[in-house]
Amino acid sequence: MPKPSSIDILGGGPGGLYAAILIRRLMPDVRVRVTEQNPDGATFGFGVVFSDQALGFLKADDPETHDLIVPHMERWRDMTLNLPGGAVTLDGVGFTAVGRLELIEILKDRARALDVPIRFATQVTDLDELDADLVIGADGLNSLVRQKLDAQFQPSIDYFDNHFAWFGATVPFDTLTQTFIETDKGAMNAHHYRYAPDRSTFIVECEDATYQAHGFGEMSEDESAKFCSDLFADVLKGTQLVTNKSMWRQFPRLWCDTWGAGRYALLGDAVHTAHFSIGSGTRLAMEDAIALVHALADSPDIETALATYNTQRPPVARKIVDAANTSAAWYDSFGEKMKLDPLDFAHDYLMRSGRMTEERLRQIAPGFAAQYERHTSLSD
Numbered sequence: 001m002p003k004p005s006s007i008d009i010l011g012g013g014p015g016g017l018y019a020a021i022l023i024r025r026l027m028p029d030v031r032v033r034v035t036e037q038n039p040d041g042a043t044f045g046f047g048v049v050f051s052d053q054a055l056g057f058l059k060a061d062d063p064e065t066h067d068l069i070v071p072h073m074e075r076w077r078d079m080t081l082n083l084p085g086g087a088v089t090l091d092g093v094g095f096t097a098v099g100r101l102e103l104i105e106i107l108k109d110r111a112r113a114l115d116v117p118i119r120f121a122t123q124v125t126d127l128d129e130l131d132a133d134l135v136i137g138a139d140g141l142n143s144l145v146r147q148k149l150d151a152q153f154q155p156s157i158d159y160f161d162n163h164f165a166w167f168g169a170t171v172p173f174d175t176l177t178q179t180f181i182e183t184d185k186g187a188m189n190a191h192h193y194r195y196a197p198d199r200s201t202f203i204v205e206c207e208d209a210t211y212q213a214h215g216f217g218e219m220s221e222d223e224s225a226k227f228c229s230d231l232f233a234d235v236l237k238g239t240q241l242v243t244n245k246s247m248w249r250q251f252p253r254l255w256c257d258t259w260g261a262g263r264y265a266l267l268g269d270a271v272h273t274a275h276f277s278i279g280s281g282t283r284l285a286m287e288d289a290i291a292l293v294h295a296l297a298d299s300p301d302i303e304t305a306l307a308t309y310n311t312q313r314p315p316v317a318r319k320i321v322d323a324a325n326t327s328a329a330w331y332d333s334f335g336e337k338m339k340l341d342p343l344d345f346a347h348d349y350l351m352r353s354g355r356m357t358e359e360r361l362r363q364i365a366p367g368f369a370a371q372y373e374r375h376t377s378l379s380d
Contacts (some may be wrong), residue, residue: 002301004030004133010124010145012036014048015268015285016138017107017118021065022293024114033117033132037139040120043104044245046168046202047195049097049176049279057283061290068106073098074194081346082179082235083338088346091367095176095279097195103282127264134302135264136292138285141252143270152261153271159250160275161332163211167225168242169202171235178349179235180338186210187335190232191276202241203276204228207335216248224248251275253325259314260306265292274321275328278353284317291316323353343375 007023009016012034023032050073059066079093111118127135127148137145146153169192176193188210191203211217216224225241254273259266268285291313292305299305330337330352337345346368350356362369 003027003299004296004302006031006132007033007134007136008130008132009034009136009138010130010143011138011140011268011270012038012104012108012118012120013138013140013268013285014103014107014282015289016136017104017111018065018286019136019138019267019289019293020111020116020118021107021114022062022289023296024111024116025062026293026297031132033119034111035119035122035124035130037123038120041101041105043101045100045166046199046242046244047097047193048100048103048282049095049193049195049201050283051095051279055096055283057287057290065107065110068110069098069103072102072106074196076175076193078175080175080177081342081349082177083342083345084180084182085342088342089368090346090350090365092365093176093350095193097176097193097201099195099199102196133263134296137264137266137270138268138289140269141254141273143266145264146256146266146270149261149264152258152264153266154257155254155271156257157252157254159252160328161208161250162205162328163208163216163248163250164203164205164276165216165224165228165246165248166244167202167204167228167246168244169200169236170198170239170242171200171237172196172198173200177235179232180334181231182338183210183214183231185213187338188231189331189334190228190235192235202232202236204232205331207332210335211248221246251328253328255318255321258310259288260292260309263302265306265309267292272317272321274324277327277331278320278324280320280324284320288313288317323355327353341375343372347372 009020020032020034073096075096077094079090081088137143172194173192179190181188188206192200194200221243225243229240252273256271259271267288274280292309295305295308
C-alpha cells in the first residue's frame, strides 16, 4: 500500500484536530477530513492542564500553533495542598491550563485556515463508510475504530477503584490545588485549578467505600453538584459547582498492544489513557499525532509508517502512562495517608509517581525540600 492520498480522522478533539493540521503541513497533497459526532462548539469537561514545560514539544514541532495557544493559557509557579492539618506550598511545581473548548476552537480555526474540512454532528457507525486510504481513530475511550478492530489492536482495559466527578467552578484559584477533607463517611479530595481568569476545573474524588456511603450513585447530576458544593464550601467560598456531563465515574486504564494495523491507526484516549492526576492526557494525544504524522510523511508507504509508529511511539508514551497509573494508585488510599503530618503527606504525594528523587526534588522545589529537611531533622 503506497503513501496515503486520502486520510479520514474520526474525532474532533485536540488529538484529531492536531493530526489534521500536521497532515496539511507535512503532506499538503493528501486529502484529509475530520469527522466529529458532537455538534460544533460542544465539549465535555472544563479546563485542560499541562505541566509547566509540557508545551515544549509543540513549540519545537509547530511554533505557529504553539504561539496561537500560549496567549490563552493561565500559568502559575507553585502548587498547594490543603489538608485538615494545614496548607503546604510546593514551590516550583508549575503548570499551565486552558479551557478545553477554547483549545479546540483554536485548533479548529487553524485547521480550517489550512483548508481542512470538518464535519460536526456526524455519527459514523460503520467503518466501511470511510473509503480513505488511512483512517485515524482519535475518537476517545469509546473509539469505534478500536471496538470494530479489537483483534488487531488488542486492547486491555480495567478501572481504578476510586470514583470521581468532573465539575467546574466560578472561583479562579491561584494555583493548582489539592484540597483534602474529612467527612462523616470518609475522606474526599478535590483537584482544582483555573483555566480562565474567572473559571476553574474542580474534580471531586473519593474512595469506593466513601462513594457508596454518601450515596453518590443514587444522586442526580445537580444533586451531586449541590452536595459537593456544600462539602467544599470553604475553598469554593460558598459558590456552587458548575456541571457539564458531571456524572460519577471510575477512571479507565486502557492500553492497546498495537497502535496501527492495515489502513487504521489510533491515537490519544482511543489507544491509551493517562490518569488526570499528572495532567498528560491531551499532551499525549498531541504527541501521538506528531509521531504518527511524521512516520507517514517520512515513510514510503502506509505499512512502513504504521510499523514505525508501532515501534517508536508506544515505549515513549508507556513511561508517562505508567507514571500516571502509579500516581492514580496513590489516590486509592489517600484517606489513610491524611493521618500523616502535612509535610510528610506532601513529601509522600510528590514521590507518588516513582519519577521523583530527593535530588530532583531539591532542584524543582528547593523551598519545600528545605522545609521538609528541617522537619525530618526535628523529628529524628
